[in-house]
Amino acid sequence: MLKGLLRRVGNVLRGRATLDEETIEDLEAALVQADVSVPVAMEIVDRLRDDAERGRMTDDEGLLDLLRDHVYERLAPCEGELNIAPEPPTTIMVLGVNGVGKTTTIAKLAHRFKSEGRSVLIAAGDTFRAAAIEQLEVWGQRVGCEVIAQKMGADPGAVMFDALDAARARGIDVVIADTAGRLHTKTNLMEELRKMARIVERATGRPADERLLVIDANTGQNAIVQAREFDQAIGVTGIAITKLDSTAKGGALLSLTAEMKIPLKLVGLGEKPEDLVRFSARDFADGIV
Ligand SMILES: Nc1nc2c(ncn2[C@@H]2O[C@H](COP(=O)(O)OP(=O)(O)O)[C@@H](O)[C@H]2O)c(=O)[nH]1
Ligand SMILES: [Mg+2]
Structure with missing residues (x-):
């Protein structure tokens, strides 16, 4: 399922047992092309060089194995589970810029909770x-x-209010809220998001249990900008990375987790309701082939 992440990096290392200057240069370039930021790419290369010098290699998959281990070690502390409230309803606000996969992820989440x-x-x-x-x-x-909706242009806070009201009346377990693809530069849209968050807090007595930021795996370094903006607006509690089935990159995740300590919770691997899995650092690292 996760096969071929950081593909060019894998190709650079395949069959090489020593980390000569040329390999180091190729490796750094391949990491940056796979959306790893330059400082993180340099850290990874330094680490591999140290490991290689200590002779921790047994065969010609050796360098690649070291890279996988290192990526695993970086991401393992970031694995996280969705927050479920002790008392229903659990409220999940799904955030992210247009086109990242919010609506699709909501459908997948709904499907999973129902099952x-x-x-x-x-x-x-x-x-x-x-x-x-x-x-x-x-x-x-x-x-x-069931989808609680109003007309286009309606106040999203009012939709949120209606949904929480209906959820309370019917004893619903989980409320999942879609949000507009708020361009983080548009302050009024961020303001609307904060208002939605306040409505959840007022209705349930606590902030939304999950404020899930959806990031498209193809986004590159901009992922960090997005994470920062949404985190500043209402505090992000988890990240869902979509479209990992359709990218050979995925390096932005390494930069993101180096910058911000937000748990990685879900991975989107396609467009069907069942194409959603828990984030696994092991699977991600082993996807480097
Ligand atoms: N391949 C792939 N496509 C996805 C995934 N998640 C969403 N998409 C597609 O990305 C596009 C935008 O998704 P949508 O949910 O409408 O994004 P939104 O604007 O954030 O709500 C649609 O064509 C989805 O089918 C995924 O995990 N893998
Ligand atoms: Mg949408």
């Missing part, structure tokens, strides 16, 4: 685009979940 026997309500909080509401309703039908 675990939990009741789910979806709030169509992306009221910015009419298509977004329709798309969510189609998904709701597909995965068998």
Whole structure:
């Protein structure tokens, strides 16, 4: 499933048992091309050089194995589980810029909770685009979940309020809220997000249990900018990385976790409801082939 991440890096190292100057240069370049930031790429190369000098290699997969181990060690402390509230409803706000996969991830999450026997309500909080509401309703039908929606242009805070009200009345276990693809440069949109967050807090007596930031694995270094902006707005509690099935990169994750200590929780591996898995540092590292 996760095969071919950092593919060029794998190619550079394959069959090489020694880390000569040429390999080091190629390795650094390949890491940066796979969206690893320059400082993190240099750290990785230094670490590999140290390990190689200590002779921790047995065969010609040796360097590649060292890289996998190192990536695993970097990411393992970041593995995290979705927060589930002790008292229902668990509220999950799904955040991220347009096109990263928020709506699809919501459908996948709803599908997963339902298959675990939990009741789910979806709030169509992306009221910015009419298509977004329709798309969510189609998904709701597909995965068998009610979607609470208002018209395009409606106040997302009001949609959130309605959804929480309905959830309380019906004893729903999980409320998952879509949000607009707020360009982080547009302050009023971030303001709307904060308002939605306040409404959750007022209705449930605590901040949204999960403020899940969706990041497209193809995003590159901009992922860090996105994470910072959304974190400043309402505090991000977890990250879902989508489209890891369709990229040979994935290096942005290494830079992101070097910069910010936000748990990595989910991985999107396709466009179907079941294409969502828990983030696993081991799988990610072993995906480097
Ligand atoms: N290959 C792949 N495509 C995805 C994944 N998640 C979402 N997509 C696609 O990305 C596009 C944008 O997704 P959408 O959920 O509408 O993004 P939103 O604007 O953030 O709500 C759609 O074509 C989805 O099918 C994934 O994990 N893998
Ligand atoms: Mg959407």
